[in-house]
Amino acid sequence: xxxxxxxxxxxxxxxxxxxxxxxxxxxxxxxxxxxxxxxxxxxxxxxxxxxxxxxxxxxxxxxxxxxxxxxxxxxxxxxxxxxxxxxxxxxxxxxxxxxxxxxxxxxxxxxxxxxxxxxxxxxxxxxxxxxxxxxxxxxxxxxxxxxxxxxxxxxxxxxxxxxxxxxxxxxxxxxxxxxxxxxxxxxxxxxxxxxxxxxxx
Numbered sequence: 001x002x003x004x005x006x007x008x009x010x011x012x013x014x015x016x017x018x019x020x021x022x023x024x025x026x027x028x029x030x031x032x033x034x035x036x037x038x039x040x041x042x043x044x045x046x047x048x049x050x051x052x053x054x055x056x057x058x059x060x061x062x063x064x065x066x067x068x069x070x071x072x073x074x075x076x077x078x079x080x081x082x083x084x085x086x087x088x089x090x091x092x093x094x095x096x097x098x099x100x101x102x103x104x105x106x107x108x109x110x111x112x113x114x115x116x117x118x119x120x121x122x123x124x125x126x127x128x129x130x131x132x133x134x135x136x137x138x139x140x141x142x143x144x145x146x147x148x149x150x151x152x153x154x155x156x157x158x159x160x161x162x163x164x165x166x167x168x169x170x171x172x173x174x175x176x177x178x179x180x181x182x183x184x185x186x187x188x189x190x191x192x193x194x195x196x197x198x199x200x201x
Contacts, residue, residue: 005158010066018070028072032085035064039092046099046168055168058096062161065089089157090123096164100174111178118185125192126151132200151195153188155181 021031042057065085072081094116101112129151163181167174 007066014063014066014070018067018074021067022071022074026071028068028075028077028081029084031064031068031071032081032088035061035068036088036092038064040095043092043095043099046096047102049103051168051171054099055165058161058164058168061092062157065157086127090119093119093123093160096167097178100167100171100178103171104174108174108178111175111182115178115182115185118182118189121189122153122155122185122192125189125196126153129192129196129199132196136200138199151192153192155185155188159184 038057039061042054042061045051045054045057068081068085069077072078097112097115097119101109133151160181163177167177170177
């Protein structure tokens with residue numbers, strides 16, 4: 001829901017930094033992989049109780065996620081790069097609830113499992129829509145720069161990042177945050193199913 005506003009706000013800074021990286025010969029795929037590894041380090045930190053340091057690593061990881069596309073557009077975006085980006089993004093998002101479950105299994109395992117199940121719903125509805133939209137030659141007006149049809153919703157990357165940050169800042173409230181966000185993800189799944197049903201009828 002907030003991705004378009006966040007992208008517009010950060011775009012000037014991201015584009016400037018992307019030009020610097022491109023000038024030094026850094027390619028988009030290198031940034032994608034670096035961002036994923038930093039994201040995994042965030043999960044490892046959180047699993048070991050270093051929540052604030054983990055939050056910092058999450059933000060750096062997501063900055064890389066914004067930069068890889070910006071660098072790709074300065075050179076030549078590829079399907080391979082788009083595939084790598086989305087696949088590693090979904091693995092990163094799954095790693096954070098798992099990390100909280102590992103940090104306190106007795107308390108956090110069930111809400112983390114519920115949140116992961118909700119992520120499966122948002123991820124599968126997102127990717128299923130993109131596959132059929134591509135098959136039909138549909139393009140996204142809201143996100144024309146994406147390498148595939150990018151379907152929005154109530155819970156997008158910006159909202160997910162905000163919730164992850166809140167979990168790191170206030171880990172004692174992980175249970176409440178996980179259940180509330182899982183519910184919002186459920187709303188996203190329902191709306192995407194409705195959009196897909198209408199769009200492909």
